Amino acid sequence: MALLITDECINCDVCEPECPNQAISMGPEIYRIDPSRCTECVGHFDTPQCVQVCPVNCIPVDPGHAETNAQLWAKYRVLQIAAGNPLGEAIAAGPLPAPSS
Ligand code: SF4
Ligand code: SF4
Numbered sequence: 001m002a003l004l005i006t007d008e009c010i011n012c013d014v015c016e017p018e019c020p021n022q023a024i025s026m027g028p029e030i031y032r033i034d035p036s037r038c039t040e041c042v043g044h045f046d047t048p049q050c051v052q053v054c055p056v057n058c059i060p061v062d063p064g065h066a067e068t069n070a071q072l073w074a075k076y077r078v079l080q081i082a083a084g085n086p087l088g089e090a091i092a093a094g095p096l097p098a099p100s101s
Pocket of ligand 2: 009031053
């Protein structure tokens, strides 16, 4: 699943630079997560980095964007290719890793 930021966000600014997918941005009032870019940090880290740093614990999973681990890996690969990562094509061609959960 992608994650989401609830209205408990205090706009402390610490999560946005931690996101490896540039999925976090400032919204009209509070920060928000673009579900098309959030991989739960799959492909980059073992745990969601935004959740690690949020001081008020306001970043739960988004039940409106349920995804399997394989789907999150696929999203990561698409993002890598779109970003022009020279390893993107190789990443895309690689085997799917075993789901961790
Ligand atoms: Fe970004 Fe990872 Fe947080 Fe998703 S879980 S918004 S990819 S830092
Ligand atoms: Fe909001 Fe938490 Fe991000 Fe701070 S770390 S801006 S409180 S979501």
